[in-house]
Amino acid sequence: MTNRDTALTFAKGLDVLACFETGRGDLTMADIARLTGLDRATARRLCLTLESSGYLYRHGKMLRLTPKILAVGGGYLTAQHIGRLIQPTLNQFAEELNGEIALAVRDGARAIYIARSAVASARLSLGFSVGSTLPLLPTAIGRMLLASCTPKDRDQILNTCEWTRFTAATDMDRASIRTKIEDAATQGFSYVINEFEMGAAGVAVPIAPISGAETVLATSASANSLARPDQMDHVLDVLRRAAMRLRD
Amino acid sequence: MTNRDTALTFAKGLDVLACFETGRGDLTMADIARLTGLDRATARRLCLTLESSGYLYRHGKMLRLTPKILAVGGGYLTAQHIGRLIQPTLNQFAEELNGEIALAVRDGARAIYIARSAVASARLSLGFSVGSTLPLLPTAIGRMLLASCTPKDRDQILNTCEWTRFTAATDMDRASIRTKIEDAATQGFSYVINEFEMGAAGVAVPIAPISGAETVLATSASANSLARPDQMDHVLDVLRRAAMRLRD
């Protein structure tokens, strides 16, 4: 399969790098060969290349990322002015909301956090941070992202992506999800409760795309803190004003 | 130049990716060819590969990163338990300090921020965020990192790295820098003022290496807020207790 416009070896190497995406920590070369489907010898060469370029660190037979990859991620963050413009805005509105606000974009069939508010008080529920990923189907962020997609992308994702049950409340019905996404599109926000994590609820509103990728602003909180309509109204009001501000 | 243990094409591709590290935003293919020293046609193929793998986005003739790279960086952060363990600790001590605390590691001849405290009040001076890089020579973080190196690495860096003047106060004398680094090693902290940015001062203390890379905990503040000895003592006390806590 010869393609004159892309470098096959490089693409395979990127697949190796992608093995270390969120979640997986230490991997052996054999793990990587299995995950990528590459020949073990090929995987080995690519791993050694990553090591000698400074992206991987060997600890016995285990491989793990070095912080060097963060420098590239930092390039994205500064290029998009996340630190300089977006972060302060998130902080300000998060304070007003007395909760946390995050910015997420769609990458294929998942969402990626690209910024989150710094709240002093917050005992961060989980280790979600910049670069963490979320599934699209059972989250407010994901559904708002899907609502902001082109219909073509949306259909493609709904038809091909993985359906995972996270809690007893996770909606596993395709038609129902589709309706909820359409509702989000018409209402201008999405609200999901208990479908990703029991006891947690999320609200998301759209903002203008960043570098071509759909983007949303979202908050999450314990399920009951969003139960009353007036609380919900307040959250939506703050999110929408923050979204307004972020429109350049 | 045939090397049986590394994939040349992949290494070149990684060089292309590294062009987008902190600072540079949009690049043309010709820019990349120049920066990497690759043939233009080769650079083009590698860029197209990055694009089709979803790491680059084309905007006319400009190329920029997509957030996908953040997912890999997120892999590093979660693997090192940054979000779950380190971040809350930073936040807590930053509050006590009423300032900001950052964690940085050495990557070659530069420092990379891998975490920073989230304090709502903090009017973040500049867009420094996770993944931002710093030079080693004129910063407290950098000198403490050099003090924590093996002598071999330290000499190698001091002899080969770039010497840049950032302010009128930047120390450009090799022997003097070397003395300051040795002092930092014996005192167990480094303190630098005005050498990187006029009006700014930094303090750094060492902590145990993370995945083999030297690591420091640091704070920065306006120059005069660290002038009084008792203020300095307080800062050092907080940083050291935070460092103690971070030792697993």
Place this chain on the structure above:
DNA sequence: TCAAATATGTGCGATAATCGCACGCTACTA
């Protein structure tokens, strides 16, 4: 307005890098 400079697109043949198998080795464990 024309020329120079800069950028991207692409065809192709020679070369050299990559591939993947196959074999040998170590370490752990049941």
Place this chain on the structure above:
DNA sequence: TAGTAGCGTGCGATTATCGCACATATTTGA
């Protein structure tokens, strides 16, 4: 002691890659 899992490596065939050379579009500037 056999079985499993992982790493290292040599080598020949294949084929992906390289880089030149030419063509075209766009911007700059005199």
